[in-house]
């Protein structure tokens with residue numbers, strides 16, 4: 249039986265000021281996100297209006313429809329009318345210039361979009377896209393959440409999309425759209441429960457060094473999000489026996505130059521282990537121990553128990569993690585501990 253135990257994880261973050269945040273971050277930003285009764289009427293698709301739904305061929309409908317479709321939430325939903333054209337879409341654009349400082353910072357802002365879509369026609373594609381535009385309305389980037397739908401009206405499929413807003417993004421637009429070639433004339437697609445949230449995105453990306461060595465024990469982690477749990481996972485190299493690992497979390501990445509070391513004499517005072525490269529530097533801001541992981545089979549990963557990240561950890565703070573993995577590497581014929589360093593994982597602390 250595997251026993252996973254985390255010793256401690258303490259962020260020491262003195263000297264790192266929190267990014268100042270406008271109030272609109274982390275809040276659902278669309279008007280009429282539920283398309284319920286009392287919503288604004290749908291506007292003309294080509295209008296320049298902000299903060300309202302603009303439609304090509306669609307209706308706001310209340311209650312269960314003659315085709316049996318019922319709203320996902322509240323009493324209303326968006327009914328998109330098939331026209332036989334390329335796509336049928338409904339869009340809403342919001343002004344995000346109040347967030348220009350944050351959008352143009354090195355940390356940046358991500359737009360997270362989600363919503364529910366449904367149809368009664370087999371093979372229909374529908375979903376929610378998100379688009380970033382500059383002050384002149386020129387499209388900078390688009391992310392598609394369009395997906396194949398089933399023909400079961402009792403299931404509302406979840407569509408999600410997100411984009412990291414490029415510098416100089418002034419508007420964000422959410423589109424709910426259906427592929428009309430798959431939504432024939434006279435048929436309907438439906439959307440409900442839309443959401444647009446702008447926030448600092450937490451990231452976690454694995455990396456290797458620049459010195460030509462790929463450390464064979466592998467580390468992956470979840471992103472660091474204050475107020476939630478963080479997990480580190482070690483996947484040991486195939487010839488390593490069961491043992492334990494220590495994950496180091498620091499505030500800097502690969503040291504300048506190449507520090508390629510045999511950790512056995514350094515850490516346990518005798519013997520030798522295959523060389524591996526140090527990929528973190530600076531100050532250690534946390535450590536996490538993972539006990540009792542299985543023999544490395546290339547597929548047998550072991551994960552730390554959830555480490556709670558305090559709510560006070562500043563958003564956008566960079567972090568770097570690298571584990572030291574113990575346990576005998578059997579290929580040298582000597583039964584001993586062969587401590588080696590894993591790959592690194594780096595990211596920015598984010599709100600979601």
Ligand SMILES: [Ca+2]
Pocket residue numbers: 282283284319320321322323324325440441
């Ligand atoms: Ca609704």
Ligand SMILES: [Ca+2]
Pocket residue numbers: 365366367397398399400401402403404405
């Ligand atoms: Ca469905």
Ligand SMILES: [Ca+2]
Pocket residue numbers: 576577578579580581582583584585586
């Ligand atoms: Ca050995």
